[in-house]
Amino acid sequence: MRRASVMLVAALLGLLALAGVLPAQQPPIRLGLAAAVSGGSAASGEAIKRGLSIALDEVNARGGLLGGRKLELVVRDDEGNPQKGVTIARELVEREKVAAVFGGLHTTVALAQVPVWHELSTPYVGTWAAGTNITQNGKKPNFVFRVSANDDEVDKFLVRYAAEHLKRGKPGLLLENTAWGQSNETGLTKWFAERGVKAVGVEKFNWNDPDMSPQLLRLKQGGADVVMLVANAPEGAQVVKSKAKVGWEVPIVSHWGISGGRFAELTGELSDGVVFVQTYSFFGKQNARGEAVLKALKDRFGVKGPEDATAPVGTANAYDALHLVALAIEQAKSADGAKVRDALEDLKAEYAGLIKTYKRPFTPEQHDALTERDYLMVVWKGGKIVPVH
Amino acid sequence: MIIQLLVSGLALGSMYGLVALGYHMTWATSRTLNFSQGHVVMLGAVVAYGVHVAAGWPLAVAVIATLAASAAFGLVVERIAVRPFFTAGSPVWLLSTIALGIIVENVAMVTFGKDARAFPSTLALKPVFLLGAGVYPQELLLPLAGVVLMGGTQLFYHRTFYGRQLKAVAWDREAAGLMGIDVPRAVATAYALSAVLAGVAGVLLAPLLNVSPTMGTLIGLKAFAVAILGGLGSAAGIVVAGFLYGLVEALVAGYVSTGAREIVGFALVIAMLTVRPWGLGGRRPTRRV
Secondary structure, three states: OOHHHHHHHHHHHHHHHHHOOHHHOOOOOOEEEOOOOOHHHHHHHHHHHHHHHHHHHHHHHOOOOOOOEOEEEEEEEEOOOOOHHHHHHHHHHOOOOOOOEOOOOHHHHHHHHHHHHEEEEEEEOOOOOOHHHHHHOOOOOOOEEEOOOOOOHHHHHHHHHHHHOOOOOOOOEEOOHHHHHHHHHHHHHHHHHHHOOOOOOEEOOOOOOOOOHHHHHHHHHHHOEEEEEEHHHHHHHHHHHHHHHHOOOOOOEEEEHHOHHHHHHHHHHHHOOOOOEEEOOOOOOOOOHHHHHHHHHHHOOOOOOOHHHOOOHHHHHHHHHHHHHHHHHHHHOOHHHHHHHHHHHOOOOOOEEOOEHHHEOOOOOEEEEOOOHOEEEEEOOOOOEEEEO | HHHHHHHHHHHHHHHHHHHHHHHHHHHHOOOOOOOOOHHHHHOOOOOOHHHHHHHHOOOOHHHHHHHHHHHHHHHHOOOOOOOHHHHOOOOOOHHHHHHHHHHOOOOOOOHHHOOOOOOOOOOOOHHHHHEEEEEOOOHHHHHHHHHHHHHHHHHHHHHHHHHHHHHHHOOOHHHHOOOOOHHHHHHHHHHHHHHHHHHHHHHEEEEEOOOOOHHHHHHHHHHHHHHHOOOOHHHHHHHHHHHHHHHHHHHHHOOOHHHHHHHHHHHHHHHHHHHHOOOOOOOOOOOOO
């Protein structure tokens, strides 16, 4: 008797599930992250993961998408290696069945993955790598989107600041000796040329170089009146330390590599006055989303405050990117890659995000949601990042 | 400009020389090297950071703890990455020491974190100016430490009983063994001392280079070039070669181009290996028939 009733209940539950009455049975929508989460750039991958997780929890707390389907994040490590990047791109789509993928820091990896997204009809949203031709890749339809900076736009922004705000006409370029440095050498040279200005010197350095004084001396001898810097925090720190050693009072205008909170720790008061570009800053007054993200960073990841949030742009970009993809899935009424891509390109809903309010962020021609107009010039001051007005 | 380049070059060179002395230590005793010398420098800096900056112990205590940790690591390297292959006459220690270094780097990434952190020192806050050329006081400690440690190792080898045992092992391992010298212990001691030198370098470099799991890699590589230039068998040659290498780097970067710096530096090493493979300060090996 007892056994029969158990079976009856089970059968009833089964019928209900088949009829779709029990909502908990819905499969989740899976989203991928393909980024460097180990090695020297691991902090960037971690920052992106934080931004994605915070936004994902918000969406799930609202009840998920497409009538109750929860979002789920699948993370794969590209190790900063393009070959590995291609392998995990396939794995995410073919094995893990993700609806869309978010990308990491390395331009080289992102470029290698472009054909894969196209072939597998899976939308990809870059959250960091700034290489210009990642989004401008010549593919039709283009499955690659970006909520991050774009080197070409950044260079335009930095050049305008040096020329118009600082009124400098003799720039010296100081770049890291990598593909990223190379890409910015091209951009900076191009945008300075637009204004009839030619750099008085172009100097490079390697990762972990201990002393930058020879490079700075060469720029100084060349008569530079502003240094355009493309460096990450450790090398950027050595640059300002060497600059003090050389005894050269010159403004530094920098790409966003020195944005990590530790730059100030590494340089002390020497960092004061160094200006650089950001897509977003957790310092200063925050909008409602900023408050919420900071609180989540604190509660979930033990981040003590904005100065403790390493690689903050990764978190901010990823947060907005996930919300934009969520809106696209709702609009497409499907988690099918091609449909989500079409929806992204023609997003109807307005999204009041962390970085800005997005109104039709992407078009068939424009796959960068953020452009020069959305960037923010900030300055290091007493160990804090303050917007430049 | 020239004065600044000279000062910068000498500071850089003493850094290389200091790290390169560690290669000399083990080579002189066992004809083997810890190829992860740069990683030991990093280990020293990370331990010092943990004890002094994070845990807040006084600097003197932190230095002692760091040197003890370095010595212990040197013993581990010798025991698990060198001895098994060395006694079998196999050159696999080349790879196994590198592998151990990579492991240490990754452990540091997990425990210490990937970010570079500052190691505060009052000697590295503001540069002082000599004849118009800036230098951080901390940088002036490096050549001092280099010369003192070089002198110290020489005294140890030539004037102490135990040092002479190590020298004897270097000359002829079998004969030394027959004379009652504990050869494995001598080699282990050399590894511990070599790691201590690297640990000292780590503590001295931490305020200048900042502390990070990758801080030692490039320095270790260049220090190896310096050790080849100076002669692996000669402590004095290594210190002099360090200064030379630093000067060449600074001058080439200043007057030719930054890109040419590494090319000239490593070309020098190849030239030295061709012309005088025993290095600046080394002696031509006598061939025994």
